[in-house]
Structure formats: C-alpha cells, structure tokens
Amino acid sequence: MDKSRTRRALLDGALDLLRDRSLDNLGIREVTRAAGVAPAAFYRHFQRIDDLGLVLVEEAFVTLRELMNEARAGAADTDDIINNSVTVLVAHVRSHQDHYRFIAREQFSPITSVKLAIRREIKLFATELSTDLARLPVTSTWPAPDLVMLADLIVGLMVDTAKRLIDVLEEAPEREPEVVRETERRLRYLSFGATAWHPR
Amino acid sequence: MDKSRTRRALLDGALDLLRDRSLDNLGIREVTRAAGVAPAAFYRHFQRIDDLGLVLVEEAFVTLRELMNEARAGAADTDDIINNSVTVLVAHVRSHQDHYRFIAREQFSPITSVKLAIRREIKLFATELSTDLARLPVTSTWPAPDLVMLADLIVGLMVDTAKRLIDVLEEAPEREPEVVRETERRLRYLSFGATAWHPR
DNA sequence: CCATACTGTGAACAGTTGTTCACTCGTACT
C-alpha cells in the first residue's frame, strides 16, 4: 500500500539489527523479518544491502548537520563555545544513538561504497567547521589548510567522543559526566594549541 | 601432525579473508577452507570465531610494541622525534597492513570481547606513551592525567593515520607522502599545544 | 614396543541464506 511506510520499516528494522551486527553481516531476510514484511518486498525498495546502508549514512549526517546548527546557536567566548558544543554533542548522541553507532562502526566498513560515503561526509563536515573557525578571533588570520587541519582534529575528537559516549551509555551510564569532562579538556587543549601555532 | 602449523594456517587464512570481510561476518568454514583444512579441524584450536579474533588482536599489539621500541631508538630534539615517529609508523603500517586494518576495523566490532580487548590494549599503549612523554623537557612537570590526555590524543592521531595509510596504500600509493606530511603537521600542532597548555 | 592421547577427516544434521517467479490485490489515472 503505502510505499514509504514499509521503506521506513525496513530502515528502522535494519538500524535496530545494526545495534549488535555489522552491515557486512546484515541479512536481507533478517531485515524484512524485523520489518514484518516478506523477503521479496526488500527488492521493491533497494537493490542490495549496500543501498540500504547508503541511505542510513545520509540520514545520519542529516542529524549531524542539525547538531551543527544547534551548536552554532549559543556562541559566546571560547570557553562557552567549548562547553556548549560538548553539551550539544552529548545530547545529540544520546538521542540518535543508533545512527552514531552505525557511522562509527561503518567508518571502516568492508562495504566500500558505504565507507567512502562516510568519509566523504566527514570531510565535508570538517570543511564546514573550518569556515566556522575562520570567524573566531584566534584563527581568523589562518590560511585555509591550517583551518582544515584543526577542523579535522576536532572532528576526530568528536567521533572518538561519540564512540565513548555510546559505550558508556549502554554499559555504565553513571560515568557519563566523566567522559564529558574529559572531552572538554581535550577540546580546550586543542584550542589552546591554536594560540601557540604558527601557521604557514 | 604439527599442531601449531595448522593453527598458523588458520590465523593467516583468517587474516587474509579479513581484508574485505568483517570479523562479525567471518565464517568458520571459510577460514578452514582458506587454511586448506577440514571444517571440524577448527575446533581443535578455537572454540568460537571470537577466540581467533582475540589471538589476532594480541598479535597486532605485539607488533605495535615493536613499533614503540623502534621509534624510541633514535631520539633527538622534538622535531626529530616527530619526523622519526611518523617515518617508523609508516614503515610499520606498510609491513603489517593486515593487522593494522584489522584493529582499525574491529575497534568498533559488534563482537564485544574483541572490541574490549582492543580498547584495553590501546589504553595500555597510551599509558606507556605517557611515561615516555614524562621524559621530555616540555611535559616533564605535568601531572599524570594531563600526560595521559596528550598520549590519548596522539594515539588517536596514530590510529587515524594508520587508517588513512591503509586506504592510500591500496588505492593511490603515490599520495603517500602527502599523508605523511599531513600527519607530521598535526603531530607538530599537538606538541606545540603543550607549550601553551596549563596543566592542573 | 605397545598403549595412550590427540590432531585432522569426511559424512551427516537441520537450519538459514539470497534471489526469482507467477500471483493477488489495492490505487491512481484516464
């Protein structure tokens, strides 16, 4: 009947299974079963499991852009930016756990199309972040490559934090504040580094 | 006949398959086939595929410690340390590609025992690195937590670099120097950061 | 030199997989 309806059911079912399975090992029959649909129905929406994966990647990064916008909202001095960013990141990871776990895991996926898509999106994300950095007083005079470098370092830290958060959330939730503080420290370290850095 | 002989064959066969498969999706039959051995033989050496994975993790980190020792060998001023470290890392990743790819990929493995083992080893690795950092002039006065933080940042960078290197090596080997230069810059950024950092 | 322990074998098991097929509807458009 409603095409988009079962499509969503397939995506959600897949995302649910991907909680403790890798995309590489995700069976078409499993997904359709989780979606409450006949196996053959899968092919009305995707050709292969890879396509399903690509859609999930796209979805995940849509939420990442949401994150960016939220974080940009309250911008004061550097320290506030850091604390605010981390708070927003934590809240976001918490409410989109499945998507974050998925991209963290499939970042090195043997399914090349998915791996490449994720890498491309992360690169894009870092570029956007670097244009934001260009507006800050400390880094406003830096040339583009240096901005990208710093943005890459920050994004790497974010990915790492997301990974830690997911683990902590499902294993020892009471240790969450600890992760938050750790991340803020590291981020502060990176931003202090900017004051000592001589760009070329 | 020779027990350790087939055991190695199984490990090597697995490592070979893991080039474009995730551990989660690695079949026992596949492994025995790659090792040229009957399926049932697998159970003489490992109970489940997880155990095989744990052995591979251990092997990978043995080579990582080799790396550490090699890198420690030629230590001069900070700039030399950076260049030397990166050179050694590159050489090492090149000659142990399969192991590095494996740990990079399974760092987020759905197979929890393997994931935990990797995380534990990385943590240990960072701790060792931090005691090395304590010997450097810039960081000698830092308290332990700050040293660990910096070590974590560096290790994170190394993992990231290993990942990039593997991709570059099998997709566009001519761009290797580019990755090397990029990594040196980032590492230098992190070390410059140390001069501006106020530990507490 | 014999007996014991143990690695590797090949057959068998029931279960699951991806993919195709002709099919039945319900929907939307003419």
Add this chain to the structure above:
DNA sequence: AGTACGAGTGAACAACTGTTCACAGTATGG
C-alpha cells in the same frame, strides 16, 4: 468505470552455514 501499474506475497531453488560424530592416522611417553 475500467484499466494499467506496482507494492507485497508465498513458494520454490540451490547453495551455504555451524556443529557433531565416529573414525583414522600419527606422535609421544612408559
């Protein structure tokens, strides 16, 4: 009102999976 489209079905296919089993061969130790 009727028709053409296409989403979802259920059965069928051969191929593969993990695991067990009794057995064969060989090395080791008494």
